[in-house]
Amino acid sequence: MKEIRGGAAIAHALRAGMREGYPALVAFLTAGYPSKERFAETLIAVAAAADVIEIGVPFTDPMADGVTIQRASALALAEGVDLAFIFETLAGLRERLKTPVLLMSYLNPLLAPGFTGLATAARRSGVSGLIVPDLPLEESVSLKDALNAEGLALVQLVTPVTPDARLQRLCKASQGFVYAVTVTGITGGQTASATARDAYLARVRDHSSLPVCAGFGIREMTQVDALAGQVEGVIVGSALVEALERGEDPRAFLKSLRGGDRP
Amino acid sequence: MMDSPRAGTRQPDALGRFGPFGGRYVPETLFTTLERLATQASSFLEDPAFRSALAEELSSWVARPTPLTHARRLGDLWGAELWLKREDLAHTGAHKINNALGQGLLARRLGMRRIIAETGAGQHGVATAAACARLGLDATIYMGAVDIARQAPNVDRMKRLGATVVAVHSGDQTLRAAINEALRDWVSDPEGSYYLLGSAVGPHPYPWLVREFQSVIGKEAREQLLSATGNLPDVAIACVGGGSNAIGLFHPFLGDREVKLLGIEAGGRGTGLGEHAATIARGRPGVLHGCYSQLLQDPCGQIIETHSISAGLDYPGVGPEHAYLASIGRAHYETASDDDALAALDACCRMEGILPALESAHALVGAQRWARSHPGQRILVCLSGRGDKDLPALSQLQESSDEGTPERRSPVEGDPPMKEIRGGAAQSKETLR
Numbered sequence: 037m038k039e040i041r042g043g044a045a046i047a048h049a050l051r052a053g054m055r056e057g058y059p060a061l062v063a064f065l066t067a068g069y070p071s072k073e074r075f076a077e078t079l080i081a082v083a084a085a086a087d088v089i090e091i092g093v094p095f096t097d098p099m100a101d102g103v104t105i106q107r108a109s110a111l112a113l114a115e116g117v118d119l120a121f122i123f124e125t126l127a128g129l130r131e132r133l134k135t136p137v138l139l140m141s142y143l144n145p146l147l148a149p150g151f152t153g154l155a156t157a158a159r160r161s162g163v164s165g166l167i168v169p170d171l172p173l174e175e176s177v178s179l180k181d182a183l184n185a186e187g188l189a190l191v192q193l194v195t196p197v198t199p200d201a202r203l204q205r206l207c208k209a210s211q212g213f214v215y216a217v218t219v220t221g222i223t224g225g226q227t228a229s230a231t232a233r234d235a236y237l238a239r240v241r242d243h244s245s246l247p248v249c250a251g252f253g254i255r256e257m258t259q260v261d262a263l264a265g266q267v268e269g270v271i272v273g274s275a276l277v278e279a280l281e282r283g284e285d286p287r288a289f290l291k292s293l294r295g296g297d298r299p
Numbered sequence: 300m301m302d303s304p305r306a307g308t309r310q311p312d313a314l315g316r317f318g319p320f321g322g323r324y325v326p327e328t329l330f331t332t333l334e335r336l337a338t339q340a341s342s343f344l345e346d347p348a349f350r351s352a353l354a355e356e357l358s359s360w361v362a363r364p365t366p367l368t369h370a371r372r373l374g375d376l377w378g379a380e381l382w383l384k385r386e387d388l389a390h391t392g393a394h395k396i397n398n399a400l401g402q403g404l405l406a407r408r409l410g411m412r413r414i415i416a417e418t419g420a421g422q423h424g425v426a427t428a429a430a431c432a433r434l435g436l437d438a439t440i441y442m443g444a445v446d447i448a449r450q451a452p453n454v455d456r457m458k459r460l461g462a463t464v465v466a467v468h469s470g471d472q473t474l475r476a477a478i479n480e481a482l483r484d485w486v487s488d489p490e491g492s493y494y495l496l497g498s499a500v501g502p503h504p505y506p507w508l509v510r511e512f513q514s515v516i517g518k519e520a521r522e523q524l525l526s527a528t529g530n531l532p533d534v535a536i537a538c539v540g541g542g543s544n545a546i547g548l549f550h551p552f553l554g555d556r557e558v559k560l561l562g563i564e565a566g567g568r569g570t571g572l573g574e575h576a577a578t579i580a581r582g583r584p585g586v587l588h589g590c591y592s593q594l595l596q597d598p599c600g601q602i603i604e605t606h607s608i609s610a611g612l613d614y615p616g617v618g619p620e621h622a623y624l625a626s627i628g629r630a631h632y633e634t635a636s637d638d639d640a641l642a643a644l645d646a647c648c649r650m651e652g653i654l655p656a657l658e659s660a661h662a663l664v665g666a667q668r669w670a671r672s673h674p675g676q677r678i679l680v681c682l683s684g685r686g687d688k689d690l691p692a693l694s695q696l697q698e699s700s701d702e703g704t705p706e707r708r709s710p711v712e713g714d715p716p717m718k719e720i721r722g723g724a725a726q727s728k729e730t731l732r
Contacts, residue, residue, distance in 0.1 A: 096602040097475065097587060099482045100326045106469060118599045143324055143586045148600035170324045170586065174314065195328045197489060202331065220328055221487035 043189030043246075045136045045164050046088055046212035050247040050269045053087025058264045060087040061290055062249055064140065064273030066108035067091050067125075068117030070280055075117075076125055078286065082276070083135040085290035088269065090167065091122060093141035100142075100169045102224035104274040104281075119149060119157070126161035133162070138191065138212070140167040151182035158188055165189030165212045173209055180209075191215050196228060196236045207243040213269065214244045219252040224274030226253060230262060237266045260293050310620065315503020315590075318626060320619035323502040325589045329482075332489040336409075337504035343408055344511060356400055360433060361390045363397075363515065367523035368682075372650040373663075379670035380677040382532065384520040386544065386684060387655065391426045391456075393684030394516055394544045395497060399426035401512035403434045406493035413488070416495045417441045417481040419474030419540065420611035420658065421453025422684055423497030428462035438462035441480045443473040446610045453688050471604045474540075474614045478588050498541025499618035502589030506546075506618050513547025520679055521551050532679035534559040534669055538661040539632065540576065540612035542621045544683035549630055559631070562621060563665040565607030566634030572597070576605035578617040579625050579632040592619040608637035608692070609657035611684075635664035641696070643667060644686065656684035657692070 040048055053060025063086035068075050083089055094112035098105060126137060139158065146154055146168065158166070165188050171179065173192060180190045189211035194203050197220055207214050218233055219225040228236070240248050250263055251271030260270050272293060279289040315321045315337070323333055343349045357363040365385045374381030386394035399416075406414055414436050418424030424440040431438035440457055444466045447454050457464050470476030478501075485494045499509040517535070524532060535552055537545035539562035552558045567575030575581070578593045585594040587602055595603045595615040607613040624630035635643075643663035647655050655663065659682045666678045686693075 095600075097470065097479050099479045099588070100328075100486060102483075103469075113601060144594070144596065144602070145600035147585055148598060169326050170589070172323060172325065172327060172330050175322055175324060193327045195326075197328060197331060199331055206327070217328065220489065222483050225487065 042187045043212035049087050049136045060269040062088040062269050062271040064090040067122045068112035069108045072115045082286045085287040090138045090140045095142040102222040108277050123157045123161040130162045136164040138165045143171050155182040155186040159186040167191045204243045213247040213249045216240045216250050217252045218250045317620045317623035320592050320622040322591050324586045325502045328486050364519040370651050377667045377670040378674045382679045383682045393422040395423040395426035398512040399430040402495045403430035411493035413437045413492045414495050415484050417477035421450040425456045428457040428460035432460050441465050441477040443467045443477045445472040498543045499546045500541040510546045514550045516547035517551035533676040535679045536561045536665040537681040538563050538658045540614045542618035548681040562632040563661045564634045565612035566636040567606040576607045577634040587616045590619050592622040611658040635661040639664045654686040656686045657689045659683045
């Protein structure tokens with residue numbers, strides 16, 4: 037049996053994760069959170085309730101992140117979390133973790149191992165792709181080539197202020213899914229009005245043959261419900277980390293986003 | 300003439316590259332805004348109406364041209380012909396006003412009403428607050444909590460000039476954290492706010508834009524020195540944090556191959572990680588705040604906290620054009636320690652009656668060292684700002700030294716403090732000789 041890998045695995049998991057038109061769940065978790073020791077078990081718990089997992093690589097200067105992810109990132113760095121720890125943890129969980137995993141990282145920590153070494157290590161530990169929020173399309177060729185050589189995806193982000201022609205280029209270049217940032221702002225921020233958001237997501241869908249996932253600022257079930265029929269997935273980050281900070285079970289929190297009456 | 304970023308072989312290229320350095324590594328939300336800004340800035344800088352409005356304000360409000368002072372006594376002490384480009388005499392007391400006014404005018408032309416800025420020493424914050432007041436714009440200034448504590452007079456000035464000052468408690472609580480916070484603000488309102496970046500760092504077009512507005516320093520100094528002596532300097536020296544006064548001084552001399560260019564970074568209190576801000580001397584390439592340049596970082600690509608007695612130099616990155624000039628050997632970069640900067644500051648006060656900013660005192664250390672290895676040469680130093688803002692910090696140091704820590708040697712009595720000089724990186728010393 038041929039294993040589905042990289043972008044295809046991500047797209048497949050998103051489509052399989054949809055329930056009667058309601059979007060699949062992409063869960064974001066900062067690497068090494070809440071602690072190095074408890075990260076693996078937290079990841080397994082999150083995987084039980086999510087269709088795709090994004091693991092945030094901590095960085096000292098997370099300029100696109102709000103206070104929650106900044107806090108989690110600083111904690112992880114204080115614990116000594118680095119790419120080696122992340123790859124090692126994931127490699128150890130390969131048999132138990134069937135949910136596709138993406139790494140979300142600022143560019144600088146990825147430059148350290150070099151793109152080729154990074155892509156090889158990522159593939160060996162079972163990672164399906166990368167999201168790099170400070171790497172615009174224009175600068176992304178060498179990373180994309182290195183990832184693609186290992187069968188891994190590079191996901192592009194689009195935003196409400198992305199002009200149409202550029203949106204088209206980004207959707208065409210993206211792999212796995214198109215990350216539609218629903219907030220003009222940082223992670224965990226306030227979302228736009230429903231009308232503006234719907235029009236924006238319709239534009240993204242028009243240009244994308246890949247699944248579209250909406251992210252930044254998704255906190256509760258009503259928001260997920262409102263996105264039904266518009267996107268294949270929703271990305272939950274800050275709200276999940278906050279639930280973990282409160283000591284809640286991530287499975288219960290993620291299930292609450294899908295709605296109690298849905299499987 | 301101002302250079303267009305797309306003009307032939309001139310740096311940067313259309314993607315904002317100076318050799319391999321520079322670029323535009325920003326979240327997608329900002330990309331289009333930056334693209335538009337580069338295009339609009341190019342056309343405004345070539346627009347005669349914009350240029351004459353800028354020239355008029357530089358003359359009647361900033362008090363340009365700033366003088367070039369022949370520092371005879373300090374030059375005699377150090378054994379050189381020393382000339383000081385007096386940016387300390389520009390309105391608000393530092394070179395920062397050149398850029399703040401230029402970008403402020405640009406923002407107003409672009410129809411922006413709300414200005415965001417970061418500040419380290421507070422000089423860019425004060426300059427931005429003043430320019431915004433003058434131009435009728437709202438200013439929100441991000442400043443690290445550590446810097447707020449060590450540059451209190453400038454915080455007061457910003458507030459009096461009508462700016463909102465936001466204390467940044469995240470990260471290292473200095474300039475770097477302030478830039479992160481300013482970027483987060485901008486990402487939330489890229490079409491309604493203008494980010495008035497204060498140094499020659501950040502994503503394209505900022506390193507180019509800031510250089511264009513600061514090049515007035517080098518252009519004036521070059522003409523003034525030619526008219527005073529009939530000659531160019533042997534070396535032009537400036538302090539380098541992000542590097543805006545340095546690139547402003549250097550750029551008009553790039554074509555004068557016989558003029559050496561020397562940037563002085565903050566050597567802090569030692570060569571260990573976290574003890575200095577000597578980015579070019581001790582960093583390696585990486586991406587921070589939207590550009591690829593030299594960075595102080597650990598082996599995993601995490602940015603390292605820096606130290607300098609001078610808040611304005613306390614930054615782990617450096618402008619991409621400096622990284623480029625260093626890589627091709629056109630400019631050289633050394634470091635000056637906290638102690639050497641303090642000694643040079645004292646010397647300048649007592650010999651010339653000028654209290655320089657702690658940042659500018661680093662450039663003076665470079666001049667002192669250059670004079671020692673090149674006796675009698677003509678040295679041009681950018682005295683980038685005045686030191687009034689540093690008085691509280693200087694008094695504190697004085698108190699702690701009065702309480703029994705080893706006394707700093709006076710630069711005037713006895714031997715010049717040359718034995719105390721801790722050299723820059725071995726490589727830059729080498730290349731300079």
